[in-house]
Amino acid sequence: MKILVCIKQVPDLETRFKLNAAGDWFEEADVAFRMNEYDEFAVEEAVALKGKLGAETDVTILSIGPDRVKETIKKALAMGADRGAHIQDDEPHRKDPAQVAAMIAAYAKEKEFDLVFMGLQSQDRGSAQVGPLVALNLGFNLVTTVVGFEYDSGQVTARRELEGGLKAVVKTRAPAVITCQLGLNKPRYPTLPNIMKAKKKELLTIPAADLAPGDALNIVERAAPPERKGAGVVLEGDAAEVADKLIGMIREKTGLI
């Protein structure tokens, strides 16, 4: 049994983003990066399945990006995956979802994966297209937005989230691509022995160009942060002071009082 988990390294969303010099992405200096939250669910689900099915199950972690993404791959290895594939791409933000999916499919082709787990979407771009496109490219079955997952000798039973709080139970057969949604599981915290073991696990680097991503269909020309439209004001002090300040502001700005 072979499982592929595709993960993405994304900026921490607490970052105060600034535009980069090219004006098409954010400035990456001083930004903290972490594993895309939805991808953590994907790693957890794969590792949990490996725990159930036993040691002959092999979990590969794939991530596209510059050298820094190796840290995130190591985290997934520390969670219990077996090996890592780092697709070296120094400007991953210039690839559109079709190119990303093409690279993943090129990597996965002929490796006979039974299941491909990935997050429903990334926290930075949020296109939610890579999963479906990978399934299309590989000719795999696809279940998106999964919040419950069971696997029994090739048979996938997944609960997916629909609009309006509805859930659907979907059955399909492997090979399949599963995109994971919040609520699927609680990602584990890596134990120290697993962190140590992860340092010695296979982590291959493959140049992005080797996987023939093709040309981008979708190019970001210019990005612009939303204009600041006035800031919130936090009033401080005890209740009486706050009330006085508030009355003062209402009086000053609206003339109502």
Place this chain on the structure above:
Amino acid sequence: MESTREIYWNVGREGLVDMYLLALATAGFIFLGMYRFWSRLAGNGKPVVRTDHIRARLAFMARNVLFQGKTIKTGGVGGLAHAFLFWGFCILTIGTTLVFIQDDFTDRLFGFKFLTGGFYLLFSLALDLGGLFAMLALIFLSIRRFIGLPEGYDTGFGDMLIHILLFLALFTGFMVEGARIAFTEYRSNMELAYWSPVGLFFAGMFDATWFHGILPSELPAIHKALWWIHLYICMAFLGVIGWTRLRHVIMIPANFIYADMEQNGKLVTLDLEDENAQQFGAAKVGDLLWKDLFDSGACVTCLRCQDHCPAHFTHKPLDPMQMVKDIGGSLSNGADTPLTELMSEDAVWSCLTCRLCQQVCPAQVEHVPKIIDIRRNLVLMEGKFPGDEVVRAMESIEISGNPLGYAPSLRGDWAEKLELSTENMDVLYFTGCYASYDRRNMKVARSFVSVLQKLGVKVGIMGKKEKCCGEPARKIGNEYLYQNMAKENIEAIHATGAKKILTTCPHCYFTLDKEYRDLGLDPAVEVEHHTTFLAALSDKFNSGNDPINVTYHDSCYMGRYSGVFDQPRALLASLGARVLEMEKNRELSFCCGGGGGRILAEEKLGIRVNNTRGLMALETEAEVLVSNCPFCMAMLEDGVATPKPVKKIRCVDLAEFLDERI
């Protein structure tokens, strides 16, 4: 005639062989009991050296045992009674030993007697008073234990036996003395008899009975019988030392000798690179240090730790005494019992590492390191935490360098408008996460910088190069994350070239100054908390201020961990503040609820620690609650706001109070 008496009067030396054989048998019996007990403790547990600096250890033991300081400090009348019982028996033991030395050595070998003259008089009086104090203390303690029945005491047959034997030993001792005095001194040498007041009282009773049929001529036979009865009882009480709670007279001094002589509360730094290590932290009883197991043999289940523990006090499932007792109890099944079978995970997570248990323990038991070791297993081996919020905090420390999840690039923003030195700084201010990101504590940081600038001190910060010191992670059990943070900080600190670091956080202070040294922080880099730094400069501040009533909250890590109690109070006094003490203060201060990594965890069990402490602050009716820790600030500001009786108290940091008043 010189004052003295005939040693072994009426008994004669012919009985001494029997006496010494009996003593030898008793010693064997004590040894057998102790061996059985000790062998159950020894041989298990991880190694740790506790026999180095043996002189300092012996001195530490002697100081603590002889003065009974920890027994008295939180023991109430019972503790004082124990001390008198102990001192009484010390005098009696010394007296008996002097008799032994004179009779078997100096007199027998050289014909030299020293129990004569003025020394003999003093000897007589001291022994009588020692016996009297011991007896009164024992009577009080017996009433307390068997009639007053304090709640929770673990009293068994052995305790009954100890109390009866001790009482009989003292009582028959006085009877023997009384019989001797009645025959040899009473009426005939009252001048001498007055130096044995209790013996004289008993002699008077013998004297009085002469009118009821006992003839003075029968007295030697009665005396002799009593002497032997007294001897047998003494041997019995000594004999049970190895078999009952009385073994504490050996175990507790031993436990003081084996005390952790490192800086108060500094944790053991694990070697995480050890390729052969299979286990980090303690999963089973045998994974603890041997000293942790030994502790369970020294514990006399006096309830002090349990009664003082802020977690137990606020109805959390943690009971430090029960933990120690259960570890000891489990040893009869070997050392493989999982620790989480002895205490719940909730109990393990409830500890605030405030160290009050260890402060009050008269047996020098080390509770906190056990809990940290158990936590280390849960975190490092099993990936378990007290809650999801703590997992998120761990990830935030890992990714953003602070548990609050803010962006690392914003770490220095609090100081944006301040003119901080980047070169030639006198001191490096290691700001810490809370003062860097938490709105309330940022004000403390700004006030502190303002005070430093008023003093003309050139201060700089590391800004985004500074990371969480790792303390909350370490106390939760995440030694790996702590060491990663520590190594990065140490490198960054060394890169600044700073020779002096100041902190406003006691957790940062203790971690940098004490624990970072294990990981390579240059010993030449001085680390100081703002409390002591500012207190040392108190004469520079103008003290012509209006008087104000304040109360001061001793943070665990400046107080118990670092021994800083007087300096902040002196500084406050020099600023015109009258310090009204809270119900629990100084060494016995009550944690705010934020220690032991609990600042990162939601408090879901029992009543809230911060409200409990907040109420104590409100009860002083002070205007201002002064603290010196960002965790305390966060917890107490909330703690004084929510209890029902809406009285008002303003929470400020020592630095803010100073800044306001100079």
